[in-house]
Amino acid sequence: MLTPRLKKGSVVKEGKPGHNGLWPEFIPPKATDSRSPCPGLNAMANHGILPRDGRNITKGMFNKALEDTWNFAPTLTRNTTNASANLFGRSTLDLADLAGHNIIEHDASLLRHDAFFQPDQSVPARDLIESLLASASGPVTPEHPKGQVTPGDLSRFFSLRLAQSKKNNPVFSISGSQRFFATSNASLIYDAVDGDVATLETLLLEERFPENFETAMRARKGYTIIDFALRSLEISLGVHTVNL
Numbered sequence: 001m002l003t004p005r006l007k008k009g010s011v012v013k014e015g016k017p018g019h020n021g022l023w024p025e026f027i028p029p030k031a032t033d034s035r036s037p038c039p040g041l042n043a044m045a046n047h048g049i050l051p052r053d054g055r056n057i058t059k060g061m062f063n064k065a066l067e068d069t070w071n072f073a074p075t076l077t078r079n080t081t082n083a084s085a086n087l088f089g090r091s092t093l094d095l096a097d098l099a100g101h102n103i104i105e106h107d108a109s110l111l112r113h114d115a116f117f118q119p120d121q122s123v124p125a126r127d128l129i130e131s132l133l134a135s136a137s138g139p140v141t142p143e144h145p146k147g148q149v150t151p152g153d154l155s156r157f158f159s160l161r162l163a164q165s166k167k168n169n170p171v172f173s174i175s176g177s178q179r180f181f182a183t184s185n186a187s188l189i190y191d192a193v194d195g196d197v198a199t200l201e202t203l204l205l206e207e208r209f210p211e212n213f214e215t216a217m218r219a220r221k222g223y224t225i226i227d228f229a230l231r232s233l234e235i236s237l238g239v240h241t242v243n244l
């Protein structure tokens with residue numbers, strides 16, 4: 001935590017996909033490919049960093065890809081992939097397995113309509129993504145030419161999504177652990193790309209890495225469980241009741 005962050009452009013190591021901003025080709029998924037409710041993992045499969053068919057992914061494949069691409073700390077990848085394998089009771093996963101309702105996937109997501117309305121959870125909800133990006137309150141700067149989504153924006157948007165789902169979804173439910181998953185995933189919208197609206201447009205709507213993409217998680221020892229938990233806590237603390 002105390003060492004200086006890696007320089008921009010130096011996070012992806014030589015020999016790894018994405019070094020010098022050169023990512024394997026983006027190929028949109030075929031109808032037979034397996035995709036998930038997660039834009040990060042889908043984008044990795046669309047670029048061939050995870051298997052392009054999205055199937056039979058081992059914990060080792062996830063760990064390596066998450067560390068090389070996003071600079072997740074090894075302790076975080078092991079924790080996340082072990083927890084996922086335990087939740088699903090399988091050592092290999094197809095991306096579509098992650099859509100199992102109320103396992104990790106939950107109602108009131110930021111980027112997907114609830115499974116009651118949208119059974120195929122691999123489909124990005126364009127209207128929700130556009131509303132989230134339109135709500136970005138971070139200023140336009142040379143680093144963020146279309147503005148920045150802040151942790152406060154993510155708290156506000158999640159509060160709104162909870163109210164919408166509660167009002168409209170007759171089978172709405174969300175447990176404490178799913179709220180935790182929700183704010184953890186929201187953390188990545190901020191930390192993985194510095195909330196950059198221009199990057200998020202491409203990543204969330206097309207599940208593609210923009211030109212010269214690089215993770216914004218530039219800590220020398222990677223993005224740790226503590227970084228993740230603190231950001232998630234910050235977003236959780238900003239969640240409030242919205243009456244619709």
Ligand code: HEM
Pocket residue numbers: 037038039040041062066070080081084098099104105106107108109110111112181182185186188189192
């Ligand atoms: C092993 C690693 C990962 C697993 C198992 C995983 C799993 C999931 C699942 C199941 C969801 C759906 C949750 C919901 O219902 O909203 C999700 C959403 C999401 N994930 Fe991942 N993910 C992983 C890594 C990543 C990475 C590397 C990113 C980086 C950008 C990411 C960003 C997101 C975002 C932004 C959402 C959307 C949250 C929402 O719609 O509310 N995830 N992930």
